[in-house]
Amino acid sequence: MDNFVAGNVYDNLIKAMAYRGATLKNPPLSRDMLAQQLNHHEYVVIDASREMANIRGPVTIMVFMFAPGAKYADTLGTFRKLIGGITARGMLELMFVSEEPLTNHIKKFLAQYRVDNITNRRVEEHDYRKFRIEAPKHTYVPEHILMTEQEIGGLCEMYRISRGDLPHILASDIQAVWLGLRPGMCVKIVRPSDSAGQCVAYRVCVAG
Numbered sequence: 685m686d687n688f689v690a691g692n693v694y695d696n697l698i699k700a701m702a703y704r705g706a707t708l709k710n711p712p713l714s715r716d717m718l719a720q721q722l723n724h725h726e727y728v729v730i731d732a733s734r735e736m737a738n739i740r741g742p743v744t745i746m747v748f749m750f751a752p753g754a755k756y757a758d759t760l761g762t763f764r765k766l767i768g769g770i771t772a773r774g775m776l777e778l779m780f781v782s783e784e785p786l787t788n789h790i791k792k793f794l795a796q797y798r799v800d801n802i803t804n805r806r807v808e809e810h811d812y813r814k815f816r817i818e819a820p821k822h823t824y825v826p827e828h829i830l831m832t833e834q835e836i837g838g839l840c841e842m843y844r845i846s847r848g849d850l851p852h853i854l855a856s857d858i859q860a861v862w863l864g865l866r867p868g869m870c871v872k873i874v875r876p877s878d879s880a881g882q883c884v885a886y887r888v889c890v891a892g
């Protein structure tokens with residue numbers, strides 16, 4: 685996979701921060717600077733943050749995008765050294781994005797890392813395929829809108845249901861990934877309809 689594809693992935697990761705309600709801390713890299721960083725360091729970091737007023741709550745976000753074939757994606761020792769250098773305080777969302785899925789050894793390490801840091805860190809791992817295009821703008825993808833707790837409560841009261849009664853959307857679904865959904869969060873899905881103008885559906889995010 686060449687740097688052009690990696691460039692598209694990087695550009696879409698930048699866009700994904702906005703979908704997650706986050707603001708970049710630094711300007712995006714140019715394609716030339718991106719290529720230099722990936723060739724020299726084998727990864728780039730996207731730093732972003734989300735304020736208290738956002739539905740999802742305040743958080744610092746760090747996205748580690750690994751270069752194609754980077755040692756960080758397939759060597760546990762190197763990966764552990766990288767993650768061990770993260771010293772951010774408060775709630776932190778970590779996203780690791782690699783050309784191919786991380787090795788099983790790294791996945792097992794991350795599983796334990798999640799348990800050890802359950803109160804202040806959330807960890808995601810994705811491969812390039814999730815970000816090769818701006819998925820929410822795809823022609824066949826309906827609009828997904830994150831719901832507030834007040835909206836969820838009103839919906840459940842109207843239909844006399846609980847949140848868990850809603851149909852599910854997996855946290856690994858590409859739209860859930862782009863929005864940064866976590867289990868328990870709900871979305872309103874709006875589809876065009878020839879007869880009604882639009883059709884609205886609701887989903888609750890579940891692990892998987």
